[in-house]
């Protein structure tokens with residue numbers, strides 16, 4: 001673990017600040033997907049990115065939220081397939097040290113065929129995370145291992161890269177699907 005304490009403190013912004021200043025969220029990023037391809041924000045123009053920040057070693061919150069996002073997309077696909085096609089499911093790791101391209105590839109495959117996993121250098125991940133209002137911090141565990149404390153919200157961006165809304169981690173799949181159906185234009 002080699003992370004700048006200063007950088008971590010900068011990231012410790014309350015989740016509540018997100019909604020109040022949502023208009024400023026979002027912006028350029030450059031990360032690598034689970035197939036090794038470079039992905040930037042411009043790749044998702046015209047889509048509705050539904051973004052979650054987490055890490056593959058997460059025991060509970062991440063699997064639950066990614067499961068919710070996957071189920072919601074399936075529900076939307078059944079009701080409004082054209083809208084569902086415009087949604088991009090994104091998982092951004094906050095633990096790039098362990099979450100390599102190969103690890104991310106195995107992980108996203110467990111959830112949804114359309115889930116895109118993104119990793120990058122520590123600096124790239126930090127920049128992207130800050131841009132989208134998420135925070136994370138390593139938590140040392142016994143035996144030299146570590147977990148990551150991290151924000152649990154799900155961000156929905158619009159087709160021009162603009163912030164639309166966000167959901168708490170305990171949002172249900174039905175509620176998420178309903179909100180997507182309302183906000184996404186086919």
Ligand code: NI
Pocket residue numbers: 054055058059060061062063150
């Ligand atoms: Ni997690």
